[in-house]
Amino acid sequence: MSGDAPASKRPPRQPRTGTTSTGARKAASKSGRSRAREFAVQALYQYLVGGNDAAAVDAFTRDLAGFHKADSAHYDALLHGCIEGAAQLDALIEPHLDRKLSEVSPIEHAVMWIGAYEFQHCLDVPWRVVINECIELAKEFGGTDGHRWVNGALGNLAPQLRATEVAADRGTPPAPAQDGDQG
Known part of the structure; x- marks a missing residue:
């Protein structure tokens, strides 16, 4: 303990609850x-900012440290689905x-693509989980208040794309269907 402050002068250790001191989720x-989703947002950022083609972005991202721990099928669906459906996702957002x-x-743009894509194509992921995961991505990779903005946009988009599920969660009747609804 040489060089350390005496035990009585050190602040008590905080319990670990699954987040780092910055609020980011621990890797474990x-x-x-x-x-x-984390790797997909990084790849989509490269696509949006660098204009790199999907195959090059995909190859680069798969070589990043820790990729082996990601669900590669979900990553593939997000990356390629968002790039292929970019115009339609933008029109929804x-x-x-x-x-x-x-x-x-570009980070918030990529995160909102992921959210809109999952609302439409990952129906096994509850709408609230989609929004929460996107908020976490925006907190981890985006600007200071980007997560609030992502939350607002996706929170408004959810009833359009998941009308029945959102209404059931809120205990209200679903809104009338509009073009593009999957309710």
Whole structure:
């Protein structure tokens, strides 16, 4: 203990609850799907910012440390599904924004793509989990308040894409179906 402050002068250790001191989730507590989302957001960022093609981004991302712990099938679905469906995902997201999509940070853009994609194609993932996972991604990779913005946009998009599920959770009747609803 040389060099350490006496035990009586040190602040008590905080209990570990699955997050680091910065609030990020600890690696050990992340599921394979959560890891897949993390790698997908990084790959989509490269795609959005660098304009790299999907195959090059995919190959680069698969070589990153820790990729072997990710659910590679979910990563593939997110990366390729978001890139292939980019125009449709943008059309779903844009009405729920308070600015042009071109003014949105590439991280938040990628995170919202992931959320919109999962709402539509990953029906085994509850809508609240989709939003929570996207908030965590925005906190970990995005700007200071980006997570609040992602939460608002996806929270408004959820009733459109998961009308029945959202209504059941909220104890309200589903809203009338609109074009593109999967309720």
